[in-house]
Amino acid sequence: MQDLKAFQQLLDTPKKVVITAHSNPDADALGAALGLASYLKKKQHQVQVITPTDYPQFLHWMYGQKEVMVYSNGQEKKATLLMEEADMIFCLDFSSLNRIEDMGEIVRNSKALKVVIDHHMGKEMFADFEFWDVQAAATCELLYQLIIDLGERRLIDKDMAECLYAGIMTDTGSFRHPNTTKHVHEVVADLIELGANVSKVSKLVYDNNSMDRLRFIGYALSEKLVVLPEYNTAYFAITAKDLEKFNSRTGDTEGLVNYALSIEGITMAAIIIDRSEAVKLSFRSIGDFPVNELAAKHFEGGGHKNAAGGISHQSLEETVKKFLQLLPLYKSQLHKSLKEQELHLT
Secondary structure, eight states, rough: OTTTTHHHHHHTTTEEEEEOOOSEEEESHHHHHHHHHHHHHHOOOOEEEESSOOOOGGTTTTGGGOOOEETTTTTTHHHHHHHHHEEEEEEEEEOOOGGTTTHHHHHHOOOOOEEEEESSSSSSSSOSSEETTTTOHHHHHHHHHHHHHTTOOGGGOOHHHHHHHHHHHHTTTTSSTTOOOOHHHHHHHHHHTTOOOOHHHHHHHOOOOOHHHHHHHHHHHIEEEEEEEGGGGEEEOOOOHHHHHHOOOOTTTTTHHHHHSSOOOOOOSEEEEEEESSSEEEEEOOOOOOHHHHHHHHHHHHEEEEEEEEEESSSSSHHHHHHHHHHHHHHHHHHHHHHHHHHHOO
């Protein structure tokens, strides 16, 4: 952070604080938000976590989640008032205001001091304080480091440690992705020392499926998976009827794209989903193939080099057609990235 001392002085006086995270918050976004909320409450701040949309059922175990206000669930007026009257607004796991949808302009126009804690590329210049590092594996890792830098490790309790651990665990793919650094392991070791029950967190996140979700995954793998060996690409195209058929809830499609990426010979995987408001895309890749650049250039998106998202306002069919038409442009790059990755693993 550019001025840690000034930031610390701000936190020494109780304030009205709003914490928000990106739409469809994942474990890193929600874990960071709830961990920060707990920390700030211990410092006598008045805190409200507001998310633009709902979040997965498998994150409902997180300490403090019952107090989260979901903007899109009929809380627009109350949430807007809180943001307008806040002294500080923390923006976690995003650094571009379009990631919080309709809340973006409310945050922008609020007189509150804005604080960004994030590890994504594509930063927008709107914050008064930033703790931003694209090399960090997770926003929860950055939040842990910020609390340490403030000299307040003693305020991290078991519940906070488990929220932060969940964010780091999921954003590193259970410590399998290349962003799993020595520092990540050091942070996680300290969170365990502070009380995080890693077996409990893993089970609640990964082994807490509904029957509908398991049946949907089976259906998607058997009926919706398309593999294109000539482009080292695999993808799913999920219709609104598919989601309705399996009573899909928030989070039920999460992780599905990784099954496609796990196929031998695949460099890039995508899941393209027909949501009611738009078509949402999620991309994953291996090696040096930058799906964040593809998402930004063609689908109004962005993210990390190997994990990114996008949006399309065309139909599902037209979006899939556009995606397929792009593949020849990236054919040599996709193939090269696979070969380099294979050499790296030998």
